Amino acid sequence: MKKTNDRLKAKPAPLSKTPTGIEGLDEITDGGLPTGRPTLVCGSAGCGKTLMAVQFLIKGITDYNEPGIFMTFEESAEDLTKNVASLGYDLKKLIADKKLRVDHVKVERSEIEESGEYNLEGLFIRLEHAINSIGAKRVVLDTIESLFGGLDNTVILRSEIRRLFHWLKNKGVTTIITGERGESSLTRQGLEEYVSDCVILLDFRVIDQISTRRLRIVKYRGSTHGTNEYPFLIDESGISVLPITSLRLEHKVSDKIVSTGIPGLDKLFKKGGYYQGSSILISGTAGTAKTTLASYFTQETCKNKGRVLYFAFEESPNQLIRNMKSVGIDLRTYIDKGLLQIHSSRPTLHGLEMHLLSLHKLIRDFKPQCVVIDPISNMISIGTISEVRAMLVRLIDLLKINNITALFTSLTQQNVSSTNELTEESVSSLVDTWITVRDVEGIGERNRGLYILKSRGMAHSNQVREFILTDKGLKFLDFETGPDGILLGSARKKYQLDTFADNLKKKQALQKRDREILRKKKILEANILAMRTEYESVEEELHKLETEERGLQLKTKKTLDSQPVKAVKKKKN
Amino acid sequence: MVQKNEKAGEPLWQLRLYIAGKTDKSALALSNIEKYCSAHLDNNYSIEVIDLLKSPHLAEEDQIFAIPTLVRKGPLPVKKIIGDLSNETKVLAGLEIMPLPNQQKNE
Secondary structure, eight states: OHHHHHHHHHSSSOOOEEOOOOBTHHHHTTSSEETTSEEEEEESTTSSHHHHHHHHHHHHHHHHOOOEEEEESSSOHHHHHHHHHTTTOOHHHHHHTTSEEEEEOOOOGGGEEEOSOOBOHHHHHHHHHHHHHHTOSEEEEETTTHHHHHOSOHHHHHHHHHHHHHHHHHHTOEEEEEEEOOSSSSSTTOGGGTOOSEEEEEEEEEETTEEEEEEEEEEETTSOOOOSEEEEEEETTEEEEOSOOOSSOOOOOOOOEEOOSOHHHHHHBTTSSEETTOEEEEEESTTSSHHHHHHHHHHHHHHTTOOEEEEESSSOHHHHHHHHHTTTOOOHHHHHTTSEEEEEOOGGGSOHHHHHHHHHHHHHHHOOSEEEEEOSGGGGGGSOHHHHHHHHHHHHHHHHHTTOEEEEEEEOOOOSSSSOHIIIIIITTTOSEEEEEEEEEETTEEEEEEEEEEETTSOBOOOOEEEEEETTEEEEOOOEEETTEEEOHHHHHHHHHHHHHHHHHHHHHHHHHHHHHHHHHHHHHHHHHHHHHHHHHHHHHHHHHHHHHHHHHHHHHHHSOSHHHHHHHHHHO | OOOOOOOSSOOSEEEEEEESSSOHHHHHHHHHHHHHHHHHSTTOEEEEEEETTTOTHHHHHTTOOSBSEEEEEESSSOEEEESOOOOHHHHHHHTTSSOOHHHHHHO
C-alpha cells in the first residue's frame, strides 16, 4: 500500500481516492474509489450491491468522518435500517447525529401519470438539499434504474441521468450508483455508458450447491487495479473482499530454521529443518502418517513457545488429541497452555471463501507462528482444482506476509503413475518444501517411506527413509543399502540377518585358519625338535668316532716315531 | 366518478404544482392546468404553486423528483402528474376529472 502511494506520488497528477473502508477492496483498487466521481456497482439481485453501498457510507462516517447520503429508489428507510441492523450498523443513530441521510424516492407507477415534457430537477434539488444539510462527501443512489420501471419516457430519463452524473461530479461527491445486471450489458439500462470512471461488477454464482460471491473491477479510469475476480464474503461484519492478496510478491523472508520436531527428519535437511515462514507440503497416500508428521511439527513449535493454529478437516479436536496420544504426542497440554488451537469442520460446511475468511480471521486474532491445514486435498470437494489453487495462493500469500510457517497435508491417490494431480499441478509451485510419504509395498507387507521432493534454498537428502510408528513415537530407521538399492521393512531385516550370518561365517573361517596355522606351527616345531635330536645323535656319533680315533693314535704313538704325534697335537690346537 | 361532497370553505379539488424556478416548462404547465380547471371544475378548486428552489425540503417531504409535478392533494388518494401537462385528456384522466375516452367506452 505504502509503495503504491509512493508510486502514485511520483506521477504528475495523482488520482485522488476515497477509501471505501471495505476490507480488501481498497487494496484491489489501489486506495479506494475515485474521489468526487461516480462509481457504478452492478450485479444481479442479491449479490450485495446495496450492502456494499451502505458499508461505503457507514465506513465513511465512522472511519473517515465523511457524512453521506443514501438515496434509495427501492427500499424504504425503515426497511433499510432493519436490514443493515443485522450487520451491526445503527443507521438511526447516524441519522440522528446528522452524519447520514436516507431519502427514499418513491416512484409508484400507479400514482403517477406523465403528460408532456419534464425533467428530474426535483431529484437534483432533493440531493442538493440533503448534501448541503449535512455536508455530505459520499452519496449512494440505489438503484436509480428503478426510475425506468416507474416512468415511460426513457429518452428524458436517460438524458436526465446523464445530467445527474455530471452534476454529481461537479458537486465533488464520491458516488456509488448501483445497477441491476442486464442480459447483454452490465446494467439493464446501460448505465455503464454514463459512468466512465469506475465500474465494479459483483457476481453470485452457485456451483455444485456451494455459492461463491465474486467481485471484479471492470474498469477504473486513471488507476491501476487488480483485474482478477476476487471472491468476497458477506458475514456479520459486512462485506470483506478476501483475502488481501498483494498484487506483487515482495514479502520479507526469514533465515531462521525451525525444527521439524523429528531429529531423523531434521538430518535430511542440510540446515536442520524448515525455514520459518515457508510453506511445507506433506503429501502421501492414506495412512502414511501425514497427520502424525504435522503433529510433531505442532508439538515442536509449541515446545518453543510458538502458537499453532491447527485446522483439521477430517478429525474432531478430541479425536486428533486421542490419536496423537497413541504415538506419544500430548497436544492437550499445549491447548491448555493456550499455545494451540484446533479448529475442526467439514470442508463442505461452507464455500472456499468462507473457509478462507475464517482462516484469515483466526490468524488475525490468534497470531500464530505456524498454521497447519490437515488436509488441503479434501478442499477439492468444494471447488475445482483451479479454485482451490487460487484459494491456496491467497492463503499462502497471507501467511508469508505475516511470516507464518504453513504446513499442509495432502492426500494423494494410491496410484502407480506418479502422484495425484492436485498436489502435482496446483500446489507444487506454491510450496517451498515438499515431503512425500508413501507406502512401499512388496513381499507381503507395507512399509512407510519418506523422502524430500524439494526444499527451496536448502540442500537435502535424496534417500527414501523408512520410519516406523511406535508407542513412543515416530522413529526413523538407519537406512540400509543393499546390492539393489535401499532396503525397507523385512527386506531390511533379511539383509541384516544375512549380514550377521555372513559375518559369523567369516569369523569362523578366520578362527579355523588360525587354528590350522597353530597346528602347522606345532608340527614344524616337533620336526625341528626331531631334527635337532637327530643332529645331536649324529654329533654324538661324530664325537664318539673322534674319541675312538684319538685313542687309536695314542696307541700308534707308542709304536711309531714322535713326529706324527706333534702333527696331531698341532691339529688339535 | 368522484362524488362532490363539499367541506365547509374548502374547495374539493386541491392541486399543487411543484416547479423549480420560473422556467418555460413551469409556466406552460401552470397555464395548462389553469385552463383545464377553469373549463371543468366550476371554480371548485385551488392551485398552489411551490417553487422548490425556495423551499427545497418540500421535495423530499412530498416525494417530488420530476419537475414540473402536479399533485392532487384532494380528494384522496394522492395523484401525481409529471410533465408540462400539454396532453389535456391524459391530465383530466390522471386527476380523475374525466376518464380516458376508451375507458368511457368500456363502462
